[in-house]
Amino acid sequence: MNIIVGVSDMKVSSDPDSVLISYSLGSCIGIAIYDPVAKVGGLLHFMLPESKLDEGKAQKNPFMFADTGIPALFEALCDMGAVKERMKVIVTGGAQVLDQKGFLNIGKRNQIAVKELLSKYKAEIDYEEVGGNVNRTIKLLIKNGEAWLKISGQEFREI
């Protein structure tokens, strides 16, 4: 059963029949985390790097921002029995429009925010595929932690 993770959304699951999927990442970033022992996984699709932009919105929906969404993802997984040291972490998305050097380069800024937050959590990234000007879709199979990535226009491939 596909569980769709929308823009500014997060889903966690321990149901072996479920597949978490997030379409169209653009400059947004998708972080998939899986604990192979507890067999629980989560997928966060955040849009912007910093919640200080609008704290009211962050409170209403912490999954919109990296600095509120990532802690929420770790917390939700730990509540389900996941242990940080066992977590497999996948990071993807963070694309940018051509010629988008400094101004409004949300893709790049999202990538930096993820690096900073994950190092704060002392979590290592197992697989990272970010940047470029492509649109990506990611899915995570809860039964075994398999992750599949698709660049729009291409087929899904296992990562």
Next chain:
Amino acid sequence: MTDVAAILKDIDKLKPIPQVTHRVMAIAGKTLSSASDLADIIEYDPALTANLLKVCNSAFFGLARKMDSIHQAVAYLGMDQVVDMVLMNLGSANLKRAQKGYDLREGELWKYSVLSALMARDIAQSKGIGDKHLVFTAALLKDIGKVVLSSHVRNYFDEIEKVIREQDITFRDAEKLIIGIDHAEVGSMAAEKWNLSGRMVDIIRNHHLGAGWDEDDMELAAVYVADTLCMIMGIGAGSDGLAYRFHPNVVEKLHFSETDLQMMMASFGERIQEVEDLLSNE
């Protein structure tokens, strides 16, 4: 290179714009039009009337009472809102289908078109730019050319992808190079065939700000910024991804700070679900 003339013939396969839309757009453009004139025109078209009432009564508006007539809906929601609904209705027949060449699932192009139209209209309104209904409609229809070009993009995708990678050009330039025509051009030709205004045709043709766009055209700027923000958010981004150019000077001309644009993304990020609900009622 493909047979461009044959592609252009496919424009005729698009579902034509209903006559009532032209009349509604004419009314919307006049400052002295009354709400009751607008309702009268819409009620001549029973299918449109039924559809609009369904949308009015959907969760998107969350109205306390059910609307039984367009007159009531116009009085309750205001003219602008009802005009927007009529305009949204005009694109749906063509834009709802999946566009395999662009790797867009069913409804994706439609959802993106509606969101970018709402965003462009907000920009026009907040910056006091010209005709907000023109901006809304142009943003809504700007990618209609993709519907015509989709199967060709699918056939030539490997070549398109290769030239983008090797020559650092945009997806639109690659379409032009490999297929012989790009989706913005095809879209503007469709708009011409539908007798839409010259301004609409121009904005659709130039919505990626290719060569020769008028830097002082603020209506075009509003459409462009909305399109770019949607792309960054991943809305409607298919196999063409984010392979279009960013023009910071347009953002400067509109006096947007980076924070303003991020705020707009955050606000529209919250509205995605609302628009999905609205479209599922269409």
